[in-house]
Amino acid sequence: MRQKFVRLLRTGSFRLVATYIGVFTLSVLILGSVIYVIIGSQIGAEFDERVRDETARLVSLYDVNGMDALAETIRVRDAGSLDYRLEDAGGRPLAGTLPLPPIGAERRRDGWIDIAEPEHEAGSERERALVTILGNGAILAVGQDLYGLDGARRAVLVAFAWALGATLVLGLGGGIIVSAGFLGRIDAMSRVARDIMAGNLSRRIPEPAAHGELDELARTLNRMLDRIETLVGMNLHIGHNIAHDLRKPLARVLRRLETGRAAGLFAGEAEVAVAAVRDDVLQLLETFNALLRIAEIETGARRARFKPLDLARIADEVAGAFQPSAEDAGHELRTELADPLPMAGDAELLTQMVANLVENAIRHTPAGTTILVASVSDGRGRALVVSDTGPGVPEEARSRLFERFYRADAARTGEGNGLGLSLVAAIADLHDMRIEITDNAPGLSLRLDIRP
Amino acid sequence: MKILIVEDDTETAAFVVANLAASGHVADQAASGPTGYDLATSGRYDVIVLDRMLPDFDGITLVKTLRSAGIATPVLFLTHLSGIDDRVDGLEAGGDDYLVKPFAIEELLARLAALARRPQLAGESGFFAVADLEMDLIRRAVRRGGEPIELLPREFQLLEYLMRSQGRIVTRTMLLEQVWNFHFDPKTNIVETHISRLRAKIDRGRPVALIQTLRGVGYALREP
Numbered sequence: 001m002r003q004k005f006v007r008l009l010r011t012g013s014f015r016l017v018a019t020y021i022g023v024f025t026l027s028v029l030i031l032g033s034v035i036y037v038i039i040g041s042q043i044g045a046e047f048d049e050r051v052r053d054e055t056a057r058l059v060s061l062y063d064v065n066g067m068d069a070l071a072e073t074i075r076v077r078d079a080g081s082l083d084y085r086l087e088d089a090g091g092r093p094l095a096g097t098l099p100l101p102p103i104g105a106e107r108r109r110d111g112w113i114d115i116a117e118p119e120h121e122a123g124s125e126r127e128r129a130l131v132t133i134l135g136n137g138a139i140l141a142v143g144q145d146l147y148g149l150d151g152a153r154r155a156v157l158v159a160f161a162w163a164l165g166a167t168l169v170l171g172l173g174g175g176i177i178v179s180a181g182f183l184g185r186i187d188a189m190s191r192v193a194r195d196i197m198a199g200n201l202s203r204r205i206p207e208p209a210a211h212g213e214l215d216e217l218a219r220t221l222n223r224m225l226d227r228i229e230t231l232v233g234m235n236l237h238i239g240h241n242i243a244h245d246l247r248k249p250l251a252r253v254l255r256r257l258e259t260g261r262a263a264g265l266f267a268g269e270a271e272v273a274v275a276a277v278r279d280d281v282l283q284l285l286e287t288f289n290a291l292l293r294i295a296e297i298e299t300g301a302r303r304a305r306f307k308p309l310d311l312a313r314i315a316d317e318v319a320g321a322f323q324p325s326a327e328d329a330g331h332e333l334r335t336e337l338a339d340p341l342p343m344a345g346d347a348e349l350l351t352q353m354v355a356n357l358v359e360n361a362i363r364h365t366p367a368g369t370t371i372l373v374a375s376v377s378d379g380r381g382r383a384l385v386v387s388d389t390g391p392g393v394p395e396e397a398r399s400r401l402f403e404r405f406y407r408a409d410a411a412r413t414g415e416g417n418g419l420g421l422s423l424v425a426a427i428a429d430l431h432d433m434r435i436e437i438t439d440n441a442p443g444l445s446l447r448l449d450i451r452p
Numbered sequence: 453m454k455i456l457i458v459e460d461d462t463e464t465a466a467f468v469v470a471n472l473a474a475s476g477h478v479a480d481q482a483a484s485g486p487t488g489y490d491l492a493t494s495g496r497y498d499v500i501v502l503d504r505m506l507p508d509f510d511g512i513t514l515v516k517t518l519r520s521a522g523i524a525t526p527v528l529f530l531t532h533l534s535g536i537d538d539r540v541d542g543l544e545a546g547g548d549d550y551l552v553k554p555f556a557i558e559e560l561l562a563r564l565a566a567l568a569r570r571p572q573l574a575g576e577s578g579f580f581a582v583a584d585l586e587m588d589l590i591r592r593a594v595r596r597g598g599e600p601i602e603l604l605p606r607e608f609q610l611l612e613y614l615m616r617s618q619g620r621i622v623t624r625t626m627l628l629e630q631v632w633n634f635h636f637d638p639k640t641n642i643v644e645t646h647i648s649r650l651r652a653k654i655d656r657g658r659p660v661a662l663i664q665t666l667r668g669v670g671y672a673l674r675e676p
Contacts, residue, residue, distance in 0.1 A: 243532045244505065248461075251554030255467055258557070285554065286637075289534060296535050305537075320606055321632050324645040348536060352636045359640050 013182045017175030025167055032160030039156055043149045048112075051130050054082055055142045062134055070140075071095040082144055083127065089137030098129055098143050108139045115143070126150065185214050189221070199304030201229045232299050246288060253281050290419040294404075297426040302346050311341035311350060311384055311450065312375040318354040319373045322362065330367025333358070336374035341382050343450050345431045353427040356420045357386040357446060365390025369443070381452055387445035398437045453477040453568045456497040458488030458514070459530065460506050464553070468501065471557045477564075485509020492518055497525050498568035501560075504531035504542060512545045519546035526567035530555070536635070558669040562621045569620065580615040583675050585654065585662055587615050596654060606631070607650050614663065614673035623670035647671060 008014060062070040074084040074095040084096035091108075099115060108131055115127040129143025188206060195203045204225060205218045257278050260266055266274045296302075319335045326333035354373070361371045369390045376383050393401065400406050402425035405418035428435050432451040437444065455477055459465040465481050472479040480497075482488035485506045492500055492514075504511035515527050528549040529542045539550045549563050578589035584597045594601045594611065603611065610631050614622065624643045628634040632642075647663065655661045664672045 240533065243534060247532045247553055252463065254554050255463070259467075292534060296537075302536065305540075317632070321634070321642050321646075322638075322640060324649050325640045325642050328645055346536075347633075348635050351634060355634065355636070355638050359638060362640065 008176065008179050008183055014175050014179035017171065017178060021168065021171035021175065024171065025164060028160065028164050028167055032156070032163070035160070036153060036156050040149065040153050043152055047128065047144050047146070047149060048130075051082065051128070051142050051144055055130050055132055055140065058084075058140060058142065059132060059134070062140075067094075067134075067136065067138065082142060083129070085129075085139075085141040085143075087139040087141075089139070091139070094138070096141070098141050099127065100129065100131075100141050108133065182214070189218065196225065197300065197303065198306075199301045201225075201232055201301070232301075235295065235299060243292060247285070250281055250285055250288075254278065257281075287419065290423060291404075294419065294423055294426045297349065297423075297430050300430060302349065302430060306344040306346060308342065308344050309347055309350070311343055311345070311354075312337040312339060314347060314350050315341075315354050315373050315375065315384055318351060318358060322355070322358050326358075326362050326371060329362055331362055331365065332370045333362075334370060334372050336372065339375040339377045339382070341375050341384060341450055343431065346427075349427045349430065353424050354384070354386070356424050360420055360424075361386060361388040361390070361444075365443070376447075381449055383447050383449045385445060385447045387440045387443060389440065389443040392439060392442055392444045393437070395439075401437065402435070453498045453564065454496060455479045455499055455501060455564060455568075456482065456488070456491055456525075457501045458482045458485070458492070458506065458511075459501070459503045460484065461503070464503075464530075468557070468560065471561070475561060485514055489514055489517065492525065493521060493523055495523060495525065499564050500525050500527045501530050501564070502527050502547070504529050504533055504538070512541060515542075515546040528560075528563060528567060530560070539635075558621075559623050559625060562623045562626065562670055565620050566617060566622070566626065580612075580618070582615065582618050582662055582673055583660060587611060594654075596658065601653050603650075603653060606646065607653070610646055610650055611654070611673075614671070617673070619672070619674045621666060621670045621672050626670070 058070060058073070061073060071086055071094050074086050078084050078096050083098035085098035085100045086094040086096050087100070087108075088094055101115060110131060110133055112128065112130055115129060126146040127143050128146055129141045132140045132142075134140055192203050192205045204222045207218050207222060208215055257274055261271070261274060316335060316337045319333060319337075323333050358371065358373065361369075365371070365388050369388050371388045372385070374385045374387075376385055402421045404422045406421075425435065428448055434449040434451070436447040436449065438447070439445070453472075455472055457465055457468055457479055459468070459481065460483050462483070465483070469479045469481055480491060482491050485508050488502070488506075488509075491497075502511050502514065506514075511529060511531070518525075518527070526548040527546065528551060529539075529547045530551050530553060531538070531542075532553050534552045542550050548567055551560060551563060580587040580589070586595045588594070589612065592608065594603055594608070610627070613627065613631050624641075625637070627643050628637070647665070651661075651663050655663055660675065662673055662675065664674065664676065666672060
């Protein structure tokens with residue numbers, strides 16, 4: 001489950017959605033900040049304007065009616081929304097409840113001051129007041145609790161926090177849902193593809209009637225699969241027909257020779273010639289069989305019948321079968337197959353593959369060569385290695401070893417049909433195994449890596 | 453042996469019938485599926501030779517029908533189809549052996565003989581004997597003339613198969629298939645080398661050679 005989630009996060013569609021959400025969130029953030037600042041300064045300006053107007057009114061009242069009238073007016077108005085304070089030049093309070101901080105060493109000056117944490121009212125923690133020094137040295141302060149401003153600011157903050165949160169949740173949630181849907185379809189396609197590779201050529205990707213890109217892709221892939229199935233079918237059909245049409249006349253040739261020989265029709269040189277013809281025909285049939293077998297393997301249909309097995313055990317049996325023959329030819333055939341090589345495959349084909357490799361080594365090396373069949377488990381994974389200490393193969397020729405009918409040793413034309421290693425390559429390919437040929441210093445080393 | 457051949461290729465059929473007759477067997481031929489089926493269900497045959505690709509009938513279907521009709525006569529498929537799946541399908545359908553054309557007539561005869569006879573049973577004690585050669589499957593012991601003989605596992609397997617087929621000819625291909633499970637033909641003659649190793653232990657120094665080589669055909673374990 002966790003792994004599925006991680007995969008989802010990696011999909012292109014989720015990344016796209018995440019990017020959009022990121023951009024959108026950023027916009028919301030910027031917008032929110034701007035509005036926050038504007039509102040703050042706007043309301044602040046209005047608050048200040050109010051305080052300034054009131055201060056101006058009070059100053060002209062003082063100018064006209066004097067200190068007592070001012071003090072009286074303040075006492076009445078103090079109960080309202082604004083806060084006032086009137087002090088004499090010495091700092092003694094005359095009227096008002098504005099919590100002006102006590103004068104310390106500093107003298108009061110004209111100007112704005114911000115007062116923090118007044119204790120007189122439940123509400124905001126801040127007060128902003130305008131101090132004016134009157135003509136007689138008295139100090140007038142008019143101020144306002146910033147509760148309203150702070151409240152407005154907090155409202156904006158909360159609103160935008162909710163907006164941000166909603167954007168993120170809805171966006172990411174939506175992204176996950178969309179991606180899951182997308183991923184689901186991709187997964188379905190992958191499953192079908194894997195099924196087909198396993199030999200089930202008739203499977204198809206589900207095709208909804210819609211016309212999105214994925215739907216078009218599904219349709220196109222299915223057309224492609226139809227074509228492939230037709231071609232493979234044709235291949236098999238041709239294979240079957242060749243099997244019949246080519247083998248029949250060859251079989252007839254052999255029979256005629258056989259019948260002639262049994263009837264004593266060939267004598268002396270004729271008999272020798274007939275025996276040679278028979279061998280040639282058999283050779284032809286063998287080459288033909290090998291080609292058919294390679295073609296059959298290359299269709300991949302065998303994958304559908306793969307079973308779990310241990311390649312090391314198969315190699316052991318093959319090595320055991322060839323041991324006496326190798327000995328008779330003066331070779332030493334050794335095995336180091338303690339490490340198991342578990343994999344899924346076709347036991348028959350793998351047996352033939354290993355046999356071809358061992359035979360190849362025996363045939364192309366002189367007496368005294370050591371041939372080793374080993375299973376290895378190293379940093380690269382598990383692999384089967386067949387190596388010899390013979391003359392080896394020059395580097396340029398190594399890559400061509402698996403070509404059909406290629407012979408590294410041009411002098412040898414009599415033995416075999418040059419298809420042994422092609423068959424090995426076809427079988428290895430069917431099992432998804434990688435072949436690597438290296439210099440065994442001296443000799444040749446063939447490594448077959450098993451795909452994990 | 454009484455053999456039924458269901459084969460539409462008249463040349464092959466004639467060839468096989470003639471050779472069977474020359475070996476002292478009786479052979480009937482059917483050139484089409486329905487005729488072949490009718491003859492097969494009569495149950496008179498020791499073994500049936502069946503072509504997989506008959507013009508009007510699929511050999512696989514024929515075998516399946518035979519088997520569901522309760523006919524247990526051994527069936528050998530004779531066919532041009534050499535695919536692995538073709539063989540597996542044939543055997544899974546109820547066939548007992550599979551031979552690809554073209555074939556050597558000796559191969560066919562040896563396999564028919566193997567199919568027609570009951571496999572040599574070891575009896576309750578798991579014990580085989582040919583002349584003074586004894587084989588105990590349960591104790592995994594081999595003796596000749598009372599003397600124990602040490603065999604490697606594969607040599608033991610090889611001897612066991614020869615014992616079970618004693619008196620009959622077994623071809624190289626049959627040995628490759630039954631003892632080594634090789635369904636291909638290695639160029640190297642591993643069968644010959646293993647047989648000679650076995651011979652060295654069983655027959656060398658003895659007055660009577662029990663493992664016989666029949667050139668061009670195969671081997672047999674029997675008294676000469």
